[in-house]
Each structure stands twice: as structure tokens, then as C-alpha cells.
Amino acid sequence: MPRKFQRLIIYIMIATLVLGGVFTAAAGLGMF
Known part of the structure; x- marks a missing residue:
């Protein structure tokens, strides 16, 4: 495989x- x-x-x-x-952080903040 080439470098x-x-x-x-x-x-x-x-x-x-x-x-x-x-995305996870945005979804978590969206829940709160």
C-alpha cells in the first residue's frame, strides 16, 4: 500500500x- x-x-x-x-456534543447540548 502506498504511503x-x-x-x-x-x-x-x-x-x-x-x-x-x-456532532455528539451538539446533540448532547441540544438535549439540555
Whole structure:
């Protein structure tokens, strides 16, 4: 697997985690 492709996957995973955290925080604040 090319190194650049591996790095891209890592970036996508981090972005997904960040977006998931923001969405969860927004949903939590929305409940309160």
C-alpha cells in the first residue's frame, strides 16, 4: 500500500472522529 494512501486513510479516520465528537456534543447540548 502506498504511503500517501495510508496517510490519507489516517486523515479520514481523524476527520471522522472529530466530526463525530462535534456532532455528539451538539446533540448532547441540544438535549439540555
